Amino acid sequence: MAKKKGCLGCSLPVVIIVALVVLTSVVLGILAGPLGQKFGITGLPHWMSLELPEPKLPSDAIFHVFSVPVTNSMLATWITVIVLVLIAFFITRKPKLVPGRAQSAAESILGYIYNLCVNTAGEKDGRKFFPLVATIFLFVLFNALLALIPGFGSIHYHTHEGNVELLRAANTDLNTPLALALITFFTVEFMGFKRLGLGYLKKFITWGDFGRAIGKIFKGKFDVMALLSGFIMGIVGLLELVSELIRIVSLTFRLFGNMLAGEIILLVIAYVVPYFVPMVFYGLESFFAVIQALIFGILTIVYISLSVSSHSSEEHHKTA
Amino acid sequence: MNPIERLGLNGPLLISQVVSFLLLLLLLRLFAYKPIMKMMDARAAKIRESLEAGEHAKAEAADAEKEVAKKIEEASASGQKIVDQAVKAAEDVRHRAEQDARKQADAMIEKARVEIAHEKEEAVADLRKEVADLAVSVAGKTLGHSLDEATQKQIIDEALKEAATLGKT
Numbered sequence: 332m333a334k335k336k337g338c339l340g341c342s343l344p345v346v347i348i349v350a351l352v353v354l355t356s357v358v359l360g361i362l363a364g365p366l367g368q369k370f371g372i373t374g375l376p377h378w379m380s381l382e383l384p385e386p387k388l389p390s391d392a393i394f395h396v397f398s399v400p401v402t403n404s405m406l407a408t409w410i411t412v413i414v415l416v417l418i419a420f421f422i423t424r425k426p427k428l429v430p431g432r433a434q435s436a437a438e439s440i441l442g443y444i445y446n447l448c449v450n451t452a453g454e455k456d457g458r459k460f461f462p463l464v465a466t467i468f469l470f471v472l473f474n475a476l477l478a479l480i481p482g483f484g485s486i487h488y489h490t491h492e493g494n495v496e497l498l499r500a501a502n503t504d505l506n507t508p509l510a511l512a513l514i515t516f517f518t519v520e521f522m523g524f525k526r527l528g529l530g531y532l533k534k535f536i537t538w539g540d541f542g543r544a545i546g547k548i549f550k551g552k553f554d555v556m557a558l559l560s561g562f563i564m565g566i567v568g569l570l571e572l573v574s575e576l577i578r579i580v581s582l583t584f585r586l587f588g589n590m591l592a593g594e595i596i597l598l599v600i601a602y603v604v605p606y607f608v609p610m611v612f613y614g615l616e617s618f619f620a621v622i623q624a625l626i627f628g629i630l631t632i633v634y635i636s637l638s639v640s641s642h643s644s645e646e647h648h649k650t651a
Numbered sequence: 652m653n654p655i656e657r658l659g660l661n662g663p664l665l666i667s668q669v670v671s672f673l674l675l676l677l678l679l680r681l682f683a684y685k686p687i688m689k690m691m692d693a694r695a696a697k698i699r700e701s702l703e704a705g706e707h708a709k710a711e712a713a714d715a716e717k718e719v720a721k722k723i724e725e726a727s728a729s730g731q732k733i734v735d736q737a738v739k740a741a742e743d744v745r746h747r748a749e750q751d752a753r754k755q756a757d758a759m760i761e762k763a764r765v766e767i768a769h770e771k772e773e774a775v776a777d778l779r780k781e782v783a784d785l786a787v788s789v790a791g792k793t794l795g796h797s798l799d800e801a802t803q804k805q806i807i808d809e810a811l812k813e814a815a816t817l818g819k820t
Contacts, residue, residue: 389659399663408668412675419683426690428697434690441687462684466676501668505659510668 356606364603384598386591390504391495393488403488403496404504411473411501444468444628451629452636460635463518467511468628474501475590475620479613484594502590502623505583512582515631520575523638531638535575537568582630589623779814783807 341349365383392400422437430438444465449457477483478500488497501507523531541561547554593616601609787807 389656389661390664400661402664405664405667405671408671412671412678415675416678416682419679423682423686426686428690428694430690434687437683438687438691441684442691445688445691461688462676462680465684466672466679469679470672470675504664504668506661506664507668509660510665510672513665514669514672 353607357604357608360604360606360608363605366603383602384595386595386598388505388591390499390506391490393490393495393497402504403499404501404507407474407477407483407498408501408507410498411470411477414477415469415473441465447629448632451632452639456636456639457632460518460632463514464628464632467515467631468624471502471511471586471624471627472620474507475593475623476617478503478594479617479620500590500594502586503594505587508583508586508590509579511586511627512579515582515627515634516575516579518631519578519634519638522635526639535568535572537571538565540564578630578634582627586623586627589619593619776815779811783810783814786810 390402390404392402393406394401419437422433426434445457445461448461448464451457452460478498483498483500484496486497487494538561540557541564544554544557544561547557597609597612597616600612784807787803787810790806791803
């Protein structure tokens with residue numbers, strides 16, 4: 332760890348004190364956690380250890396509006412939306428040609444996403460779909476990062492169903508990833524139909540060769556190879572259709588699984604060693620948040636660019 | 652609780668998340684993407700413009716440098732010409748001065764020579780006169796004082812005339 336390497340701009344006594352505090356908290360954490368309890372070290376006060384968390388998949392309703400439940404993950408989503416819009420509003424209130432720090436930061440993030448879109452989907456389409464990709468990236472990222480703020484999951488709220496957390500990371504509620512995946516899916520299919528018309532369906536209905544081969548049988552020419560390859564082509568189209576639908580599932584569960592797992596890891600680590608060690612995992616989780624947000628955005632633009640390019644040009648693109 | 656709800660899926664919640672996302676997309680488009688993209692495009696345009704202007708200025712500077720070099724060459728050529736002219740003029744002046752000096756010297760020499768000749772002539776004439784006087788006086792002494800004044804004068808004049816013709820030959 333960094334504390335053992337050099338002084339990091341601190342004087343030696345400060346480094347030693349920090350190292351001692353860290354070491355003490357790790358040892359105390361181990362003693363107060365389940366390991367210490369297992370070996371009968373029970374002299375430590377009860378408040379120093381945490382209870383084993385019980386993760387559950389559905390989010391909890393905080394209150395109801397006309398019998399529609401408003402859940403803790405919905406609240407978190409709204410906070411994300413408000414925070415993002417406020418940040419955007421204050422940064423771009425007076426955009427300058429020579430940018431300040433905040434504007435530079437925003438520009439470098441958006442510029443990165445923009446270059447990604449343009450490189451994947453070309454100048455025109457990249458520019459067109461950049462808002463969607465950037466919003467997905469920012470939404471997923473801020474949902475995940477917001478959940479890492481201390482106190483986010485530890486504020487509890489009394490409802491008639493019992494004690495529930497007031498806020499819950501939106502990405503760990505299956506509805507949020509599913510909502511994003513559905514938006515991506517419908518955008519992809521819509522753009523495919525819009526660009527290629529009904530020709531978009533050619534990708535999925537590929538029984539033409541098979542039909543021709545059967546037609547030849549009636550003319551008296553029995554070609555086994557043509558029949559077989561036509562049949563395989565037909566199956567390929569079917570697979571294409573299935574993979575299109577599978578994307579919803581894969582997009583949803585990739586994000587959901589990663590985010591829920593991250594949340595659970597943080598809770599479990601905090602249970603096993605309550606002090607200092609969870610910090611390391613917090614760093615890891617903030618890294619994963621960026622990665623998952625980027626993956627979702629990249630996959631969206633890749634799917635869109637695949638669907639708007641016709642089949643022949645796609646093959647051309649691959650050979651090029 | 653039906654099985655799908657145990658997974659956490661829930662229609663109203665799903666719709667709410669979709670709406671939240673679309674709202675965010677709309678608002679960010681309005682507040683973030685449009686102004687920032689506009690600004691970035693403007694900056695790109697500005698940078699391109701500046702680069703082009705720089706290129707232009709560079710070309711202009713090169714032109715100017717060429718012009719200056721040409722001017723310097725011209726100036727140097729004309730300077731050389733002027734110097735050559737000056738040298739030639741100086742040469743002329745010197746030459747003329749020399750000639751003048753020589754001419755003057757010659758004139759002076761000539762004048763001196765003329766004067767000398769004149770003085771010599773005068774001296775010769777004087778001498779002749781003296782010699783004539785002396786001769787007459789010697790002759791008078793030898794002949795006695797028989798010669799009167801008028802005759803004496805006449806003899807001297809004749810002798811002088813003779814001497815003048817004599818000196819000329």
